[in-house]
Amino acid sequence: QSVLTQPPSVSAAPGQKVTISCSGSSSNIGNNYVSWYQQLPGTAPKLLIYENNKRPSGIPDRFSGSKSGTSATLGITALQTGDEADYYCGTWDSSLSAGVFGGGTKLTVL
Amino acid sequence: EVQLLESGGALVQPGGSLRLSCAASGFTFSSYAMGWVRQAPGKGLEWVSAISNSGGSTYYADSVKGRFTISRDNSKTTLYLQMIGLKAEDTAVYYCAKDLGFRGTVPDFDYWGQGTLVTVSS
Numbered sequence: 001q002s003v004l005t006q007p008p009s010v011s012a013a014p015g016q017k018v019t020i021s022c023s024g025s026s027s028n029i030g031n032n033y034v035s036w037y038q039q040l041p042g043t044a045p046k047l048l049i050y051e052n053n054k055r056p057s058g059i060p061d062r063f064s065g066s067k068s069g070t071s072a073t074l075g076i077t078a079l080q081t082g083d084e085a086d087y088y089c090g091t092w093d094s095s096l097s098a099g100v101f102g103g104g105t106k107l108t109v110l
Numbered sequence: 111e112v113q114l115l116e117s118g119g120a121l122v123q124p125g126g127s128l129r130l131s132c133a134a135s136g137f138t139f140s141s142y143a144m145g146w147v148r149q150a151p152g153k154g155l156e157w158v159s160a161i162s163n164s165g166g167s168t169y170y171a172d173s174v175k176g177r178f179t180i181s182r183d184n185s186k187t188t189l190y191l192q193m194i195g196l197k198a199e200d201t202a203v204y205y206c207a208k209d210l211g212f213r214g215t216v217p218d219f220d221y222w223g224q225g226t227l228v229t230v231s232s
Contacts, residue, residue, distance in 0.1 A: 101154065
């Protein structure tokens with residue numbers, strides 16, 4: 001069982017918007033930054049969002065992140081078929097003194 | 111261009127040992143924390159370990175604490191993961207990753223290697 005909880009799957013049509021939630025606790029999300037990763041099939045993960053809502057260079061502004069309390073959300077607008085991937089949230093857990101990831105969410109663009 | 115090249119993955123028997131290496135280039139290695147993340151076949155990401163830029167601070171997941179040791183050689187720009195007492199549940203692709211910061215306690219991995227497969231089986 002992952003320390004961070006994500007929905008196993010989400011789906012939406014091309015051009016639409018989708019959000020992926022990540023729920024934790026005060027020892028992790030509540031007091032630490034959250035990052036989000038995209039993993040396309042057969043490839044290494046790619047950083048999409050760091051420090052809750054910042055995008056690395058090269059990441060389009062269709063991807064956004066937010067955090068409220070002990071939950072975080074990844075938003076993707078103007079969905080494309082190329083966005084089909086697994087998405088993971090990650091953060092530090094101060095009680096564990098370790099990094100933690102969510103279980104991952106599979107995005108299907110119908 | 112940042113490059114991270116893992117090596118050392120292999121088939122090993124339960125109870126065996128293995129050392130993974132990650133050769134880094136394209137950035138000032140000694141300025142950034144580094145980490146290892148693994149992914150069991152068909153499963154999600156699991157954070158394994160991280161080390162600060164100087165090597166002075168190390169962190170481990172409970173699942174590997176006491177069995178795995180992370181280290182780095184800044185003069186060789188290489189990250190290591192020494193694994194002993196390997197179990198079947200350690201079977202996974204192991205990714206080396208560069209952190210955005212120097213502490214290793216965020217973690218924000220902005221560059222990843224291609225991964226190296228460790229299989230623990232008799």
